[in-house]
Amino acid sequence: MRHPGINLGEHHGEAHDQAETLVFGFWVFLMSDLIIFGLMFAIYVTMANPVGMAGGPGPKDVFDLTSVFIQTMILLTSSLTFGIASLAMRHEQGRGRIALWLGVTLALGLGFLGFEARDFANMIGMGAGPSRSGFLSAFWGLVPLHGLHVSAGCIWIVVMLIQMRTFGMIPIVKTRLLRLGLFWHFLDLIWVGIFTIVFLAGISA
Amino acid sequence: MTSDHTTTWLFGRLDLSSLPIWQAIQSPAISELIAGAAAMIVIAGAIAVIAFITWLRAWRSLWTDWLTSTDHKRIGIMYCVLALVMMTRGVIEAVLMRAQQADGLSGGFLTPEHFAELFSTHGTIMIFFVAMPLVAGVINYIMPLQIGARDMSFPVMNQISLGLTATGAVLVMSSLVFGKFSTGSWAAYPPYTGLAFNPGPGPDYWIWSVAIAGIGTTLSGINFAVTIYKERAPGMTLFRMPLFCWTVLCTSIIMIFAMPPLTVATLMLAADRYLDFHFFTNDLGGNMMNYVNLFWLFGHPEVYLLVLPAYGIISEVVATFSGKRLYGYTSLVYATMAIAVLSFCVWLHHFFTMGQSANVNIAFGIASMCIAVPTGVKVYDWMATMYRGRIRMTVPMIYVTGFFILFVIGGLTGVILANPTITYQVHNTLFLVAHFHNVIIPGVVFGLLAGIHYWFPKAFGFRLHEGWGRVSALLWIFGFSFAFLPLYVVGLMGMPRRSANFNDPAFEPLMLAALFGAALVLSALAALVIQIWVSVRDRDKLAAPLGDPWNGRTLEWATPSPPPHYNFAVLPQVKDRDDFAAAKANGRAFADTANYGDITMPKNTALGMIICAAATLLGMALVWYIWWLAMLSVLTIVVAFVARTFMLDTTYTIPADEISREHRAWLARVRAASPITRDRETDDVNQGLAVLELPETLKASR
Ligand code: HEM
Numbered sequence: 088m089r090h091p092g093i094n095l096g097e098h099h100g101e102a103h104d105q106a107e108t109l110v111f112g113f114w115v116f117l118m119s120d121l122i123i124f125g126l127m128f129a130i131y132v133t134m135a136n137p138v139g140m141a142g143g144p145g146p147k148d149v150f151d152l153t154s155v156f157i158q159t160m161i162l163l164t165s166s167l168t169f170g171i172a173s174l175a176m177r178h179e180q181g182r183g184r185i186a187l188w189l190g191v192t193l194a195l196g197l198g199f200l201g202f203e204a205r206d207f208a209n210m211i212g213m214g215a216g217p218s219r220s221g222f223l224s225a226f227w228g229l230v231p232l233h234g235l236h237v238s239a240g241c242i243w244i245v246v247m248l249i250q251m252r253t254f255g256m257i258p259i260v261k262t263r264l265l266r267l268g269l270f271w272h273f274l275d276l277i278w279v280g281i282f283t284i285v286f287l288a289g290i291s292a
Numbered sequence: 293m294t295s296d297h298t299t300t301w302l303f304g305r306l307d308l309s310s311l312p313i314w315q316a317i318q319s320p321a322i323s324e325l326i327a328g329a330a331a332m333i334v335i336a337g338a339i340a341v342i343a344f345i346t347w348l349r350a351w352r353s354l355w356t357d358w359l360t361s362t363d364h365k366r367i368g369i370m371y372c373v374l375a376l377v378m379m380t381r382g383v384i385e386a387v388l389m390r391a392q393q394a395d396g397l398s399g400g401f402l403t404p405e406h407f408a409e410l411f412s413t414h415g416t417i418m419i420f421f422v423a424m425p426l427v428a429g430v431i432n433y434i435m436p437l438q439i440g441a442r443d444m445s446f447p448v449m450n451q452i453s454l455g456l457t458a459t460g461a462v463l464v465m466s467s468l469v470f471g472k473f474s475t476g477s478w479a480a481y482p483p484y485t486g487l488a489f490n491p492g493p494g495p496d497y498w499i500w501s502v503a504i505a506g507i508g509t510t511l512s513g514i515n516f517a518v519t520i521y522k523e524r525a526p527g528m529t530l531f532r533m534p535l536f537c538w539t540v541l542c543t544s545i546i547m548i549f550a551m552p553p554l555t556v557a558t559l560m561l562a563a564d565r566y567l568d569f570h571f572f573t574n575d576l577g578g579n580m581m582n583y584v585n586l587f588w589l590f591g592h593p594e595v596y597l598l599v600l601p602a603y604g605i606i607s608e609v610v611a612t613f614s615g616k617r618l619y620g621y622t623s624l625v626y627a628t629m630a631i632a633v634l635s636f637c638v639w640l641h642h643f644f645t646m647g648q649s650a651n652v653n654i655a656f657g658i659a660s661m662c663i664a665v666p667t668g669v670k671v672y673d674w675m676a677t678m679y680r681g682r683i684r685m686t687v688p689m690i691y692v693t694g695f696f697i698l699f700v701i702g703g704l705t706g707v708i709l710a711n712p713t714i715t716y717q718v719h720n721t722l723f724l725v726a727h728f729h730n731v732i733i734p735g736v737v738f739g740l741l742a743g744i745h746y747w748f749p750k751a752f753g754f755r756l757h758e759g760w761g762r763v764s765a766l767l768w769i770f771g772f773s774f775a776f777l778p779l780y781v782v783g784l785m786g787m788p789r790r791s792a793n794f795n796d797p798a799f800e801p802l803m804l805a806a807l808f809g810a811a812l813v814l815s816a817l818a819a820l821v822i823q824i825w826v827s828v829r830d831r832d833k834l835a836a837p838l839g840d841p842w843n844g845r846t847l848e849w850a851t852p853s854p855p856p857h858y859n860f861a862v863l864p865q866v867k868d869r870d871d872f873a874a875a876k877a878n879g880r881a882f883a884d885t886a887n888y889g890d891i892t893m894p895k896n897t898a899l900g901m902i903i904c905a906a907a908t909l910l911g912m913a914l915v916w917y918i919w920w921l922a923m924l925s926v927l928t929i930v931v932a933f934v935a936r937t938f939m940l941d942t943t944y945t946i947p948a949d950e951i952s953r954e955h956r957a958w959l960a961r962v963r964a965a966s967p968i969t970r971d972r973e974t975d976d977v978n979q980g981l982a983v984l985e986l987p988e989t990l991k992a993s994r
């Protein structure tokens with residue numbers, strides 16, 4: 088194994104060699120990004136209390152657990168579909184197959200964002216925007232930050248679909264897909280944290 | 293739309309009254325006049341630079357050889373130039389502050405706001421736009437050469453890092469011409485820097501310059517670490533790396549983990565100011581302690597981020613100018629790692645007085661004191677390296693000697709301050725100011741200046757003038773001592789930091805001494821500029837193109853000066869720690885080879901400059917609420933970035949025979965030259981080829 092995560096394998100030649108540095112670098116970047124999320128979690132935890140809520144709505148008043156559960160399922164599935172795309176790339180099952188599963192992943196990503204946007208709009212509607220309290224600020228600092236990452240991931244998928252069409256499966260396209268895969272699974276992981284720490288813990292408290 | 297609406301739409305909240313020059317014309321008091329003059333100097337300076345480049349007809353070469361270059365060596369030099377320009381401003385501001393406080397008994401000549409603006413810009417500039425770019429610059433230039441690499445792992449990202457750092461610097465400079473910088477110190481604590489207390493553009497300047505430059509630094513950290521892990525030459529195991537590279541590795545790990553807290557803190561402060569969030573406000577559940585924790589979670593590792601590379605430089609300089617292998621290499625490596633880890637465990641000592649329990653304070657106090665242990669190990673290792681060495685008191689060694697004596701004092705006062713009960717007495721006094729300047733100037737600044745003098749001949753092919761260098765180094769050492777040692781006393785006497793004036797006459801003599809010291813430091817800077825000027829003028833006499841003027845020990849000296857774009861004609865096969873010294877000792881240095889190969893190098897790109905320009909406009913737009921420009925700049929950055937991913941033709945190949953021709957020409961010059969002994973190191977005869985001297989020759993014959 089040359090780097091953690093899915094490896095392309097020796098039969099990919101140049102792409103496999105390049106992946107060693109590129110994917111390692113991306114892991115390091117993710118580590119740094121993880122710190123950002125970790126700090127946002129820490130801030131959230133310190134503010135999820137009556138002082139931080141400042142008399143405004145708390146978790147039980149604003150979270151729609153059904154919607155959040157749907158989002159979780161969508162996002163977890165999208166990680167699976169991305170995994171299938173990665174395997175299709177590793178086993179050279181053709182551009183069409185890779186593109187198909189990337190397309191499904193993109194659709195799921197957009198679906199997730201759609202549900203999330205709806206929840207956000209509802210929260211604003213009930214006066215639970217970030218200006219209401221420190222607690223809500225922490226929520227709006229953390230969860231939309233994840234959403235922003237997912238949006239970036241979606242744009243990245245679109246860019247990769249275009250590049251797969253124009254350039255074919257050349258080495259740089261493959262290593263980019265490897266990195267995009269890491270990014271996508273990373274966001275899933277963060278979401279699991281959000282689901283647990285923000286939503287489940289918030290509702291059960 | 294009325295014309296009023298149009299101007300607000302176009303220019304946001306920027307209008308005539310935000311220009312200091314205009315204010316100086318309106319109400320010409322001394323403070324305003326100084327601000328107006330500073331704005332004029334910035335404008336005049338910019339015009340002078342533009343005129344000078346035009347006069348040299350250097351625009352094309354500036355663009356193709358420098359700004360669009362992805363060569364780590366050029367990027368490194370640009371970082372250093374940026375830092376030296378910013379240092380000039382930082383030191384001038386320091387002298388102004390010293391002058392104000394020297395006159396502080398009678399109130400001084402600056403308004404308190406102006407004084408606050410001065411310490412805020414001075415602190416911000418010195419940390420983010422002097423120390424950081426100097427560190428990044430020296431690392432960029434030297435580290436790939438020392439590990440036997442052709443470039444960084446991500447050369448384009450390297451260029452972007454430089455662009456983002458430059459953006460931050462440009463924003464701080466712009467604040468002299470448009471509006472005013474923050475008065476909230478370099479740490480910018482809310483709620484003071486929040487919208488409720490500070491609605492003006494000042495804190496926004498601080499936020500965006502620091503946030504944007506900070507992202508650049510994070511990217512640098514990733515780049516340095518990956519380069520060290522992945523680009524080492526064959527045989528260069530981690531424990532054969534020069535010590536400088538070890539310190540760079542630890543510094544880059546600190547960059548990767550400690551810059552995110554700064555990014556988070558600045559962006560949260562921005563959310564409070566721009567989007568009515570309540571992270572740190574007084575009302576509605578905000579909690580400013582979160583900011584303080586985040587800021588120092590960055591801030592403390594930051595100081596080790598700065599000083600570790602300086603330790604690395606000192607290790608190299610001491611070994612080379614003592615003609616000995618570094619004593620206790622392994623212990624130095626582990627000490628470096630220990631410091632890097634501990635640096636994340638002590639942030640709370642910056643706010644012992646802010647209300648946590650005594651037990652928490654004690655835990656962090658003890659952790660802070662622990663850092664003295666690995667640091668002490670290092671100092672003893674360096675002294676043991678010098679013991680019975682062939683010591684030459686060249687300029688880098690003068691700086692290092694200054695470092696030894698003064699830095700130890702700074703470290704000791706650090707241990708004193710790590711004691712919470714003492715901190716309660718001296719918190720926020722000039723004792724603290726004395727302490728941190730005492731570690732930052734003799735530690736970081738002297739270390740980096742030593743490094744610059746040491747590696748300058750590598751980068752430019754000629755040595756820096758020795759005489760002026762000595763003058764400058766001594767002025768720095770004495771200037772520092774006069775400027776800061778009195779502050780310990782005045783701090784113990786109770787003078788608070790950041791005060792524009794005072795009313796205890798006992799402070800005055802010490803403040804006058806400090807002003808004298810600051811004047812010496814200013815002369816040291818002037819001597820440095822003269823030194824560079826004289827050296828460039830006499831570059832033919834000072835030339836050392838063969839590459840090894842100091843009888844160096846590590847791989848960077850095994851190349852011609854300046855090294856070619858691709859660094860090494862053939863990647864070195866490393867067999868030893870201090871490989872070049874070993875190679876010279878057993879005769880495998882300067883060997884010719886039959887197997888030259890083609891070398892693929894990254895092409896130039898304008899991406900870094902595009903992102904720099906767009907990020908600068910973005911920063912200005914956000915500071916002044918010019919929303920259309922902000923959106924346009926973000927769009928430009930995204931489009932430029934995505935467009936770049938569609939370019940496939942990003943490298944070019946240098947054919948093997950061109951490489952062998954260049955390399956053999958250099959080898960021929962080496963063979964023809966007569967090597968010199970260490971006695972004549974600083975003479976004109978030093979062409980960069982060294983006679984083998986003790987103890988290397990001894991070791992080889994053994
Ligand atoms: C060259 C000689 C220097 C002089 C004479 C000088 C002088 C000063 C003075 C007078 C202050 C304000 C002290 C107060 O709070 O009353 C100050 C603050 C500060 N200086 Fe320097 N300084 C120098 C170099 C540096 C360097 C090289 C650095 C860092 C690389 C640095 C970093 C700072 C910082 C971080 C502050 C704190 C600003 C704040 O309070 O927010 N200084 N310095």
Ligand SMILES: [Cu+2]
Binds near residue numbers: 595639641
């Ligand atoms: Cu500290």
